[in-house]
Amino acid sequence: MDYRFTPEEEAFRQEVRTFLSAELPESWDYDPFELHDEQWEFARDFTKKLGAKRWLAPAWPEEYGGLGLDFMKQVVMAEEMAYRRAPNTSLIGVTYAGPTVIVYGSDEQKKQFLPGITSGEIVWCQGYSEPDAGSDLASLQMTAVKDGDDYVLNGTKTWSSNAHKANWCFLLARTDTEAPKHKGISYLITPMDAPGITVNPLVNMADEHNFNEIVFENVRVPAKGLVGEENRGWYVGMTTLDFERSNISSAAAHRRSFEQLLGYVRENGKRKEERGDGDGVRPRLAEIAIEIEAGRYLSYRVASMQAREQIPNYESSAAKVYHSELGQRLARTGLQVMGLYGQLREGSKYARLRGRFARTYVTSAGATIAAGTSEIQRSIIATRGLGLPRG
Numbered sequence: 001m002d003y004r005f006t007p008e009e010e011a012f013r014q015e016v017r018t019f020l021s022a023e024l025p026e027s028w029d030y031d032p033f034e035l036h037d038e039q040w041e042f043a044r045d046f047t048k049k050l051g052a053k054r055w056l057a058p059a060w061p062e063e064y065g066g067l068g069l070d071f072m073k074q075v076v077m078a079e080e081m082a083y084r085r086a087p088n089t090s091l092i093g094v095t096y097a098g099p100t101v102i103v104y105g106s107d108e109q110k111k112q113f114l115p116g117i118t119s120g121e122i123v124w125c126q127g128y129s130e131p132d133a134g135s136d137l138a139s140l141q142m143t144a145v146k147d148g149d150d151y152v153l154n155g156t157k158t159w160s161s162n163a164h165k166a167n168w169c170f171l172l173a174r175t176d177t178e179a180p181k182h183k184g185i186s187y188l189i190t191p192m193d194a195p196g197i198t199v200n201p202l203v204n205m206a207d208e209h210n211f212n213e214i215v216f217e218n219v220r221v222p223a224k225g226l227v228g229e230e231n232r233g234w235y236v237g238m239t240t241l242d243f244e245r246s247n248i249s250s251a252a253a254h255r256r257s258f259e260q261l262l263g264y265v266r267e268n269g270k271r272k273e274e275r276g277d278g279d280g281v282r283p284r285l286a287e288i289a290i291e292i293e294a295g296r297y298l299s300y301r302v303a304s305m306q307a308r309e310q311i312p313n314y315e316s317s318a319a320k321v322y323h324s325e326l327g328q329r330l331a332r333t334g335l336q337v338m339g340l341y342g343q344l345r346e347g348s349k350y351a352r353l354r355g356r357f358a359r360t361y362v363t364s365a366g367a368t369i370a371a372g373t374s375e376i377q378r379s380i381i382a383t384r385g386l387g388l389p390r391g
């Protein structure tokens with residue numbers, strides 16, 4: 001089996017690299033959900049530049065703002081973007097809202113929602129979790145009652161990333177309260193400026209505001225935002241999660257962090273006090289280098305399925321659990337290697353890498369929870385991947 005990219009794909013990679021070097025400030029090193037207001041503005045403009053080149057979803061059909069390129073070129077694009085930590089305010093749209101609309105949406109919905117994703121104009125958020133529905137998502141309580149051409153929404157969503165910036169939300173709501181719990185759920189796309197929506201900030205352990213609570217009080221939304229059939233939204237929602245968990249670009253983002261850490265160790269190699277426990281550093285770094293490489297191939301497995309227009313399922317779960325846990329090991333190693341200096345962000349001559357590993361040590365905790373916890377991913381791998389009975 002030949003895992004190499006084709007010469008044409010490698011040429012595209014060079015083109016992307018040249019663009020990123022020209023457009024991103026040398027010092028740009030922010031994670032996708034680390035953007036404060038001033039970085040967000042830059043991120044919006046940058047995303048629109050990508051949109052103007054039709055590079056946000058280059059594999060999508062031209063009529064929806066893509067270039068109709070081979071899917072592996074989109075993988076190349078995602079890798080290069082992740083490696084440079086290039087901002088993309090269309091990320092949720094490109095990676096999971098849009099692909100779901102492509103699979104389940106009507107022609108009218110494709111025309112309505114996809115161009116805004118590929119132009120970089122529209123920001124999306126996801127309304128799945130509720131105060132009493134996380135891993136057991138099908139127990140969600142939010143209701144959507146059909147009334148003429150609208151649904152009327154009531155309920156509370158929580159942990160919704162980017163809801164405070166979003167124009168559209170795709171959500172799951174109960175349209176039949178009598179049916180068995182998986183069978184009375186519908187998938188709706190909702191404008192975030194509809195009257196009756198309140199977005200309340202939730203601040204994470206790193207003191208950053210990314211996710212939110214969204215309260216819906218008698219919110220009227222057009223019924224034409226229903227994706228798929230009424231009461232069959234569970235299956236649509238699970239497809240979105242399959243795309244969300246695919247993690248095609250995580251290995252590239254980890255590789256960048258790892259190279260930054262290696263650079264630090266090379267520079268400070270003789271200063272043992274900055275390397276944590278000294279002797280254990282080399283094998284730990286070697287271990288992580290191997291893990292990143294292995295993770296890359298898990299991602300390529302998912303990507304190759306998407307390239308064949310298949311929807312990856314337990315394969316995405318495997319990539320998700322692997323990359324999220326590797327991200328935690330990488331952050332822990334970085335913090336141990338850099339010692340107390342690793343906590344300095346700026347304003348000191350000893351500050352290095354903007355405190356990256358101290359920050360990711362905290363934020364990576366959420367990575368094994370978001371999009372379904374590691375326990376849930378392992379259950380999916382066990383039942384759907386290995387064919388084991390439900391425990």
Ligand SMILES: Cc1cc2nc3c(=O)[nH]c(=O)nc-3n(C[C@H](O)[C@H](O)[C@H](O)COP(=O)(O)OP(=O)(O)OC[C@H]3O[C@@H](n4cnc5c(N)ncnc54)[C@H](O)[C@@H]3O)c2cc1C
Binds near residue numbers: 135136
């Ligand atoms: C950074 C971040 C971003 C997020 N963004 C979004 C978003 O944009 N939109 C959105 O809707 N949600 C979002 N979430 C919410 C996320 O999807 C939920 O937190 C997650 O599904 C877990 O649900 P919960 O928090 O209710 O935990 P619970 O479901 O209460 O789980 C608690 C613990 O019990 C374990 N557990 C539960 N059930 C089982 C089981 N059957 N078998 C084994 N163990 C089990 C879990 O693994 C976990 O360790 C985000 C979360 C984080 C951390």
